[in-house]
Amino acid sequence: MSRGTTAEKAVDERIYEVHELTRVEGEGSLRLRVRDGEVLEARLGIFEAPRYFEQLVVGRTPDEVIDIVARICGICPVAYQMSAVHGFEDLFGVRIDPQVRALRRLLYCGEWIESHALHIYFLHAPDFLGYESGITMAADHRPLVEQALKMKKAGNHLIKILGGRPIHPVSVRVGGWSHVPRVSELREHRAALEDALAFAQETVKVVSGFTMPAFAREPRVVSLRHAGEYPFSDGRIVSSDGVDVSPSGWREAFEEFQVEGSNALHARSKDGKGAYLLGPAARIMLAGEQLHPLAKEALAASGYAELIRTNIYASIVARAVELVQVCAEAIDIIDAYRPPSEPLVSWQSRPGVAAWATEAPRGLLFHRYEVDESGRIRTAQIVPPTSQNQAAIEADLVVAAKQVLDLPHAEATLRLEQMIRSYDPCISCATHFLDLRVEEV
Amino acid sequence: MISRVPIFVCGERARGDDASGFAAVDLLPAELHDHVEVIPAGQLDILLLMDLPAETPCVVVDAVAGLRPGEIWVRPLATLVDRARAMRASGRAAEPRSSHELPLDQVLALAATLRDAPPNGTFVGIGGSCFDVGTSLTAPVAAALPAAAAAIAAAVAVFAATEAVPC
Numbered sequence: 001m002s003r004g005t006t007a008e009k010a011v012d013e014r015i016y017e018v019h020e021l022t023r024v025e026g027e028g029s030l031r032l033r034v035r036d037g038e039v040l041e042a043r044l045g046i047f048e049a050p051r052y053f054e055q056l057v058v059g060r061t062p063d064e065v066i067d068i069v070a071r072i073c074g075i076c077p078v079a080y081q082m083s084a085v086h087g088f089e090d091l092f093g094v095r096i097d098p099q100v101r102a103l104r105r106l107l108y109c110g111e112w113i114e115s116h117a118l119h120i121y122f123l124h125a126p127d128f129l130g131y132e133s134g135i136t137m138a139a140d141h142r143p144l145v146e147q148a149l150k151m152k153k154a155g156n157h158l159i160k161i162l163g164g165r166p167i168h169p170v171s172v173r174v175g176g177w178s179h180v181p182r183v184s185e186l187r188e189h190r191a192a193l194e195d196a197l198a199f200a201q202e203t204v205k206v207v208s209g210f211t212m213p214a215f216a217r218e219p220r221v222v223s224l225r226h227a228g229e230y231p232f233s234d235g236r237i238v239s240s241d242g243v244d245v246s247p248s249g250w251r252e253a254f255e256e257f258q259v260e261g262s263n264a265l266h267a268r269s270k271d272g273k274g275a276y277l278l279g280p281a282a283r284i285m286l287a288g289e290q291l292h293p294l295a296k297e298a299l300a301a302s303g304y305a306e307l308i309r310t311n312i313y314a315s316i317v318a319r320a321v322e323l324v325q326v327c328a329e330a331i332d333i334i335d336a337y338r339p340p341s342e343p344l345v346s347w348q349s350r351p352g353v354a355a356w357a358t359e360a361p362r363g364l365l366f367h368r369y370e371v372d373e374s375g376r377i378r379t380a381q382i383v384p385p386t387s388q389n390q391a392a393i394e395a396d397l398v399v400a401a402k403q404v405l406d407l408p409h410a411e412a413t414l415r416l417e418q419m420i421r422s423y424d425p426c427i428s429c430a431t432h433f434l435d436l437r438v439e440e441v
Numbered sequence: 442m443i444s445r446v447p448i449f450v451c452g453e454r455a456r457g458d459d460a461s462g463f464a465a466v467d468l469l470p471a472e473l474h475d476h477v478e479v480i481p482a483g484q485l486d487i488l489l490l491m492d493l494p495a496e497t498p499c500v501v502v503d504a505v506a507g508l509r510p511g512e513i514w515v516r517p518l519a520t521l522v523d524r525a526r527a528m529r530a531s532g533r534a535a536e537p538r539s540s541h542e543l544p545l546d547q548v549l550a551l552a553a554t555l556r557d558a559p560p561n562g563t564f565v566g567i568g569g570s571c572f573d574v575g576t577s578l579t580a581p582v583a584a585a586l587p588a589a590a591a592a593i594a595a596a597v598a599v600f601a602a603t604e605a606v607p608c
Binding site: 135152 | 487488491529543547550551554555
């Protein structure tokens with residue numbers, strides 16, 4: 001499970017190291033150094049090679065950008081498309097048909113279903129049930145794993161119906177869709193989503209029954225919040241302590257910075273208040289009143305409505321509640337669906353800044369593009385949720401250290417890994433930047 | 442009833458010898474086209490295997506590192522499942538770092554666990570040596586493509602002759 005762990009260095013100093021974190025997306029490491037109960041170093045190292053997407057899109061048109069940024073991640077390509085397309089439409093003053101908007105929410109539902117199902121059952125549940133992987137877990141919990149695979153497939157198939165293929169969809173366009181589904185296509189998938197909804201409700205019960213390691217830190221949380229719906233692509237960026245900016249205004253409140261030892265930029269708020277948490281628990285804390293009635297019911301029945309505020313391990317419950325949310329909302333959207341009268345509206349490029357934040361499964365994802373007079377990208381900035389969560393992960397490692405000191409070394413290390421996995425980090429998403437500085441002598 | 446044997450082609454066309462599976466399938470004889478369904482799989486996904494009705498035979502084609510370049514390696518899928526289980530039992534299994542990177546033999550083993558039986562089919566591996574992005578097939582691998590195509594065709598012929606697979 002944990003490769004490269006090292007034993008105690010000295011009687012009063014302990015080092016917990018995992019050179020390659022498992023069951024996370026991408027390549028990262030963990031290092032925690034504690035002396036006499038005091039944490040000297042808590043670091044999430046990210047050594048996956050940079051992927052240069054912010055340079056790859058320079059010189060491209062907005063519609064090309066939408067297809068290129070989808071390739072940043074095979075789990076959350078929709079999030080990348082949504083942040084980009086909303087930014088461009090905001091800059092160009094594009095007004096879309098309400099059914100176009102509904103289909104985009106449906107596409108996002110598909111992504112959250114497949115992403116959350118994958119994380120809960122294959123990446124995180126093995127920690128709670130005492131298995132080294134989802135594969136070994138399958139032997140003893142076959143019905144759960146089979147159902148999880150069916151649920152993931154239901155999400156991927158929804159993306160395929162809307163986006164042309166189950167991963168890296170291709171039909172999202174500035175102004176709408178290059179293709180919209182027939183009513184019958186969506187209705188045919190309704191039964192699979194009904195099954196997924198039932199299993200999501202069961203999932204909340206299952207994960208609520210897990211034993212949560214002790215942990216207490218009330219983090220500062222950030223997410224989108226909308227007055228009339230659970231946040232995907234619209235609303236305001238808000239925090240638990242008063243940040244309130246538009247989806248295009250992320251840079252008014254936050255900034256990126258580079259940290260030694262990580263190929264992903266970190267992020268912080270400009271008010272100096274430090275780390276903040278994104279993702280399912282943050283969304284429920286800030287926008288829980290907009291949960292679907294079935295998701296609200298599941299959250300209340302779980303008994304975790306309060307604990308998800310302070311125990312990061314309980315994020316698995318928040319993620320399961322969101323599974324109920326997106327399965328239920330997907331069914332509602334399908335039931336109300338009528339093909340849009342204008343699937344794709346025309347638009348005119350204009351120079352300026354296209355910026356927007358939407359909610360990826362793992363949390364807030366911000367894009368910013370400078371568009372030149374010829375309608376091409378001059379510069380790009382992409383701030384994924386895992387980049388923003390790095391500081392919160394390291395802050396939680398400091399708290400978790402105190403909880404594991406009495407455990408055997410291997411068990412303590414595993415517990416720390418489990419804590420990191422609670423964030424569902426997507427390291428491959430986070431390592432896309434290129435900060436090239438040429439020094440002339 | 443038309444019989445079609447699914448051929449899952451793994452690999453990435455833009456990465457040197459990793460494209461060998463696609464190149465080999467391109468050489469399959471025309472008379473075989475009505476009997477196969479070529480499915481580009483990239484990295485073999487458990488969902489592809491679970492979508493197959495139980496007992497339905499398939500062929501999995503992939504480039505293999507560690508073999509001599511151009512060497513053709515044909516085994517029943519069950520053999521790969523046994524190997525994955527033995528490696529895991531001995532603690533030598535490659536650790537999947539993420540869901541993006543589950544090795545092929547472990548995907549097959551997971552399918553076997555969920556189905557109570559190994560997937561029915563044949564693996565055709567093509568030894569490769571260079572998998573760098575933007576490179577072409579190496580000369581030994583390019584030279585071995587007719588033999589790889591013949592191995593795939595032979596595997597399909599066995600199943601096409603013995604199984605009636607719904608299209």
